[in-house]
Amino acid sequence: MTVNDTPGDDLQDAVRRAVGTRAPLFGQLADAGTDCCRLLHGAQEGVPGVTLDRYGTLALLQSFHASVTEAAVDGVRGVLDTLLPGLDLVYNDRSAPGSKVGNRLVGVHRAAAKMDRITREHGVEFHIRARHRGHDPWLFLDLRTTRRAIMDEARGASLLNLFAYTCGVGVAAAVAGARRVLNVDFAESSLALGTENAALNHVTRITTELASDVFPAVRQLAGLRQPSVHRGRRLPSFPRLQPEAFDLVCLDPPLLARSRFGVVDVLRDYQALLKPALGAVSDGGALYCTNNLARVDETEWHAVLRRCAANHGRPIRTLDVIRPGADFPSVDGRPPLKVARLAF
Numbered sequence: 001m002t003v004n005d006t007p008g009d010d011l012q013d014a015v016r017r018a019v020g021t022r023a024p025l026f027g028q029l030a031d032a033g034t035d036c037c038r039l040l041h042g043a044q045e046g047v048p049g050v051t052l053d054r055y056g057t058l059a060l061l062q063s064f065h066a067s068v069t070e071a072a073v074d075g076v077r078g079v080l081d082t083l084l085p086g087l088d089l090v091y092n093d094r095s096a097p098g099s100k101v102g103n104r105l106v107g108v109h110r111a112a113a114k115m116d117r118i119t120r121e122h123g124v125e126f127h128i129r130a131r132h133r134g135h136d137p138w139l140f141l142d143l144r145t146t147r148r149a150i151m152d153e154a155r156g157a158s159l160l161n162l163f164a165y166t167c168g169v170g171v172a173a174a175v176a177g178a179r180r181v182l183n184v185d186f187a188e189s190s191l192a193l194g195t196e197n198a199a200l201n202h203v204t205r206i207t208t209e210l211a212s213d214v215f216p217a218v219r220q221l222a223g224l225r226q227p228s229v230h231r232g233r234r235l236p237s238f239p240r241l242q243p244e245a246f247d248l249v250c251l252d253p254p255l256l257a258r259s260r261f262g263v264v265d266v267l268r269d270y271q272a273l274l275k276p277a278l279g280a281v282s283d284g285g286a287l288y289c290t291n292n293l294a295r296v297d298e299t300e301w302h303a304v305l306r307r308c309a310a311n312h313g314r315p316i317r318t319l320d321v322i323r324p325g326a327d328f329p330s331v332d333g334r335p336p337l338k339v340a341r342l343a344f
């Protein structure tokens with residue numbers, strides 16, 4: 001089944017409506033030095049499993065449940081040519097298992113997909129390309145308001161950015177005047193792009209990219225013991241670090257990931273990540289943590305955060321909620337991405 005065969009809203013109409021409702025937002029974003037945002041937010045705007053994002057001159061259409069027909073893609077192209085002229089539309093069909101991009105592009109569409117571009121958010125520049133070795137876009141747009149909040153308190157601060165991916169949070173903080181940023185991720189190719197993002201913004205003196213599993217890195221920074229053997233088996237080698245406390249820590253994990261050093265499971269065991277992260281926050285510092293699993297109830301997650309922090313001697317002084325921007329509407333007021341700023 002393809003999206004345009006689905007009963008209900010037609011994709012073109014949904015795009016026309018969604019772009020129309022964002023007119024006031026476009027002005028605010030432009031004033032803030034931002035040329036990227038979500039243009040259509042899936043089920044929340046009548047088209048389950050389909051998103052449309054703008055990154056500068058790129059419009060990226062993605063489908064996650066079913067393929068969009070070529071005719072429907074052309075229809076979206078026509079709507080954009082009228083409402084937001086000058087964008088190259090690229091369609092990434094990610095409806096196959098594993099959300100991998102599955103559709104072949106040819107000619108001008110292939111060239112548009114492979115083109116290196118730059119997008120801007122809050123005056124910070126980021127590399128962007130519709131098709132690359134990975135599958136996710138190089139900048140997650142629902143984290144924009146969190147990057148903003150971190151930028152607002154970054155001047156003179158140190159930041160530990162865990163699960164850094166392309167270092168969006170770290171580079172934004174460095175541009176906003178952070179004195180030190182440590183980006184940690186085990187994917188060297190993502191970190192390499194993070195270094196390029198830092199270079200694009202002339203902040204490579206501030207940022208350090210550390211290729212490491214997050215678990216041994218954050219345990220060492222927190223001054224906790226990181227064994228080299230687990231259940232009688234030697235663990236892979238890992239970079240050695242001295243204990244260090246940071247003014248700001250960003251903990252933005254994937255939903256589920258298993259490594260030799262630990263398990264990321266934001267549903268059943270957020271504590272496994274939170275506990276060492278707490279130890280890497282300085283007194284008076286703040287920890288930004290995210291949970292992107294839709295079925296996690298926000299109130300229950302907050303209770304887990306409070307309990308875990310109290311149990312480990314770092315009671316939370318204030319907990320502030322950060323919501324995604326207006327381009328991520330939520331009919332029930334419960335967006336999948338939950339972000340909490342914990343102050344100690």
Ligand SMILES: C[S@@+](CC[C@H](N)C(=O)[O-])C[C@H]1O[C@@H](n2cnc3c(N)ncnc32)[C@H](O)[C@@H]1O
Pocket residue numbers: 139140143162163164165166167168169184185186187190212213214215252253254257258259264
């Ligand atoms: C959802 S992305 C994080 C997005 C990122 N925080 C941002 O601002 O765009 C998840 C990242 O976690 C990394 N990752 C997953 N498990 C890891 C682990 N155990 N140690 C280090 N990195 C890990 C992946 O390589 C990926 O880059």
